[in-house]
Amino acid sequence: MNPVVVENLTVAYQKKPVLSNVSFEVPEGKLIGIIGPNGAGKSTLIKAILGLIPKAAGEIKIYDKKYRPKDRVVGYVPQRGSVDWDFPTNALDVVLMGRYGHVGWFKRPGKKDTEIAMECLKKVGMEKYANRQISQLSGGQQQRVFLARALAQDAKVYFMDEPFVGVDAATERAIIELLNELKRQGKTVLVVHHDLQTVKEYFDHVMLLNVNTIAAGPTEEVFTLENLTRTYGGKLSFLEKDQLIVEQK
Amino acid sequence: MNDLLRMILLDANTQWVLIGTMLLGIASGVLGGIALLRKQSLIGDAVAHAALPGICIAFLLSGEKSLFVLLIGATITGLLAAYSIQFIISSSIIKEDAAICLVLSVFFGFGIVLLTKVSQTPSGNKSGLDDFIFGQAASLVGNDVKLMAGAAAVLIFITALIFKELKVLTFDPSFAKGLGLPTGLLNFLFLSLLVAAVVVGIQAVGVILMAALLITPAIAARYWTNSLSKMIVISGIFGALSGMAGTLISTLGEGLPTGPFIVVTATALFLISMLFAPERGLVTKWIKRIANNKQLRNNKLLQGEKRSGYHEL
Numbered sequence: 067m068n069p070v071v072v073e074n075l076t077v078a079y080q081k082k083p084v085l086s087n088v089s090f091e092v093p094e095g096k097l098i099g100i101i102g103p104n105g106a107g108k109s110t111l112i113k114a115i116l117g118l119i120p121k122a123a124g125e126i127k128i129y130d131k132k133y134r135p136k137d138r139v140v141g142y143v144p145q146r147g148s149v150d151w152d153f154p155t156n157a158l159d160v161v162l163m164g165r166y167g168h169v170g171w172f173k174r175p176g177k178k179d180t181e182i183a184m185e186c187l188k189k190v191g192m193e194k195y196a197n198r199q200i201s202q203l204s205g206g207q208q209q210r211v212f213l214a215r216a217l218a219q220d221a222k223v224y225f226m227d228e229p230f231v232g233v234d235a236a237t238e239r240a241i242i243e244l245l246n247e248l249k250r251q252g253k254t255v256l257v258v259h260h261d262l263q264t265v266k267e268y269f270d271h272v273m274l275l276n277v278n279t280i281a282a283g284p285t286e287e288v289f290t291l292e293n294l295t296r297t298y299g300g301k302l303s304f305l306e307k308d309q310l311i312v313e314q315k
Numbered sequence: 316m317n318d319l320l321r322m323i324l325l326d327a328n329t330q331w332v333l334i335g336t337m338l339l340g341i342a343s344g345v346l347g348g349i350a351l352l353r354k355q356s357l358i359g360d361a362v363a364h365a366a367l368p369g370i371c372i373a374f375l376l377s378g379e380k381s382l383f384v385l386l387i388g389a390t391i392t393g394l395l396a397a398y399s400i401q402f403i404i405s406s407s408i409i410k411e412d413a414a415i416c417l418v419l420s421v422f423f424g425f426g427i428v429l430l431t432k433v434s435q436t437p438s439g440n441k442s443g444l445d446d447f448i449f450g451q452a453a454s455l456v457g458n459d460v461k462l463m464a465g466a467a468a469v470l471i472f473i474t475a476l477i478f479k480e481l482k483v484l485t486f487d488p489s490f491a492k493g494l495g496l497p498t499g500l501l502n503f504l505f506l507s508l509l510v511a512a513v514v515v516g517i518q519a520v521g522v523i524l525m526a527a528l529l530i531t532p533a534i535a536a537r538y539w540t541n542s543l544s545k546m547i548v549i550s551g552i553f554g555a556l557s558g559m560a561g562t563l564i565s566t567l568g569e570g571l572p573t574g575p576f577i578v579v580t581a582t583a584l585f586l587i588s589m590l591f592a593p594e595r596g597l598v599t600k601w602i603k604r605i606a607n608n609k610q611l612r613n614n615k616l617l618q619g620e621k622r623s624g625y626h627e628l
Contacts, residue, residue: 118489135495142493149487153352154543163483167494172476215490238372 067130067253069094069223070115070303077107077114083122083277084110089265090282095252099259103298108258108278109145112225116142122216141221145194145228151201157211158196161186164218170297179218184277189247191240191274195219206237218241224248224255231260237278242268265289322424323566329453331460332566334560336452336577338467339516340528345474346512346552347529348536348547349505356533357412358400358506360526361419362404362513365396367426367522369435370447380443382459386514393510401506423522451576453565461517466515470508471551481505488623505535519558521574528554531581538592557581 070092077085085107087100087232100108113119115126116256117133125193126133141164164186165179175183185244187193190210195203209229216224244267248255259265265285267271272289274280281293323329335348352355366389372381396418403414446454455463465467475479483500484491492498509529516525532553536546561577574576
C-alpha cells in the first residue's frame with residue numbers, strides 16, 4: 067500500500083491552474099524529492115495534499131484513505147519564513163506543539179511529552195538551545211527546531227517545504243542525517259527541493275513538477291537531462307558531467 | 316483624602332465596581348495579548364467603535380436604559396463589524412488596514428448620528444448613553460456591575476481552557492490545521508471572545524478608548540518576558556491594575572469619566588516597561604551597553620592592545 071497517491075490533482079487560485087492533472091504515487095520508506103522551477107507549484111502541491119488550500123479537482127489518498135489530520139499519520143515542516151519568529155516562546159515550546167495532537171483538547175502537555183520533545187531536539191542537535199528564545203536562533207537552528215517539531219508529531223509520512231533553503235552547511239548535514247534516520251525507521255519523506263546538484267546524492271525517488279507532473283520514479287531513471295530540460299523548459303544546460311546550472315534568462 | 320478613600324473602599328457597590336473593572340482588566344489584558352500577537356489589535360478598536368450604533372438602536376427599540384439590552388445591541392453590531400472586516404479582507408482587494416479603517420469609521424459615524432437622534436427624544440436627553448463614549452464605571456450599580464464581573468470571569472475561563480490551541484493557531488496557523496485543529500472555528504471563537512471583551516468593557520472604558528485597554532497592557536507585558544504564558548499573565552495583571560486605579564480615581568471626583576484614567580494608568584505602566592524592563596527596556600539596554608563598552612576598553616588598555624584593530628597598510 068503506497069503512503070501517498072495523487073490522481074489528477076488540479077489547483078487553481080484564478081483561472082489559470084497552478085497545478086494541472088498532477089498524478090503520482092510514492093513508495094513507502096523512501097526519500098522523495100519534489101523538483102521544479104520557481105512557480106512550478108511545488109509548495110502548492112504539498113499544501114493541497116495536506117488540505118491547507120482547496121483543490122479544484124482530483125483524488126488524494128494517504129495510506130489508501132482520505133487524509134484526515136486527526137489520524138496523525140502526516141507530519142509537516144512548513145517554510146521557515148511562514149511564521150513570525152518574534153513570537154514569545156522558546157525552542158522546546160515550539161517542539162512541544164508537535165505533541166498537541168496527541169495531548170488532545172483542553173489538556174496541557176505532560177512530562178512524557180516534554181521528554182519526547184527534548185529527545186527530538188537532541189536528534190537535530192539542538193538540545194543545548196531548548197530554552198533559547200526562538201528569535202535568537204540562527205536561520206539554520208530555526209529550521210532544525212521546525213524539523214524537531216515534525217518529529218515530535220511521530221508521523222509515518224513527512225512533508226517538508228524547502229528545508230534546505232538558507233541554512234548553513236552544519237544544518238544541511240544535520241537535516242540529511244535525520245532524513246536518512248527517518249528512512250531507516252521506514253518513514254516516507256517528501257521534500258520540496260531546489261538545488262539540482264544534490265538531488266542524486268539525497269533522494270531515492272524524484273518527482274519532476276512544472277504545473278503538470280513531468281516525470282516521477284527512481285532518481286537514476288528519472289533524473290535525466292531530457293526530463294530536466296522538459297521541466298525547466300530549455301533554461302538548463304550541463305557544464306560538465308553531473309554539474310548542472312540553471313541559466314538565468 | 317485617606318478618609319474619603321477608606322469610605323469609598325468600604326462601600327459595597329464600589330467594591331463590586333472594583334472587582335468588575337479588575338476582572339475586565341484581566342480579560343482585556345489576556346485577550347488583547349493574544350490579539351496583539353495575531354496582529355488583530357486594531358480589530359478590537361473597530362469593534363469598540365462599532366458597538367455605539369448597536370447601543371443606540373437597542374435603546375431606540377426598547378425605549379429604556381437596561382444595560383443587558385444595550386449590551387446585546389453592542390454585541391450584534393460589534394460582531395457584524397468584526398466579521399465584515401474579515402469578509403472584506405478575504406473577498407476583495409482591500410487590505411486589512413483599509414478594511415478596519417473603513418468599518419470603524421462607517422459604524423462609528425452611524426453611531427454618532429443615532430446618538431444625536433437619541434438625545435433629541437424626550438427620554439433620551441437624560442438617558443446617559445453619552446457615558447458609553449468615555450466610560451463611567453463608577454456610576455454603575457447592582458446587577459450591572461455583577462453582569463460585567465461575571466462576563467469577564469467567563470471570558471478569562473474560556474481563554475484559559477483553549478490557551479494551548481490559541482497558541483499554536485497564533486504562531487503557525489497552517490501547522491495548527493495540520494494537527495487537525497478546526498482553525499476556522501477557533502478563529503471565529505477568538506474573534507467572538509474579543510468582541511465580548513470589548514462589549515463588556517465599553518461601559519467602563521468607553522467606545523473610543525476601549526482598544527487602549529486591549530493593546531496597552533499587552534505591549535507593556537511583552538517587554539518583561541519571552542514566554543507567551545508569562546506575557547499573558549503579566550498583561551492580565553497590568554490590565555487589572557489599570558482598571559482598579561482608573562476606577563478609584565474616577566470615584567474620588569464628581570463626574571470624572573473612568574475610561575481616560577484607566578488608559579492613563581495603562582500608559583504609565585507601558586512607559587515604565589518600555590524604559591526600565593530588564594533586558595528589553597531602553598534605559599536598561601543603554602546602561603548595559605555603556606558598562607559593556609567601558610569594560611571592553613579597559614580590558615584592551617590592560618592588555619596593551621589599544622591599537623590591536625589597527626593594521627599598517
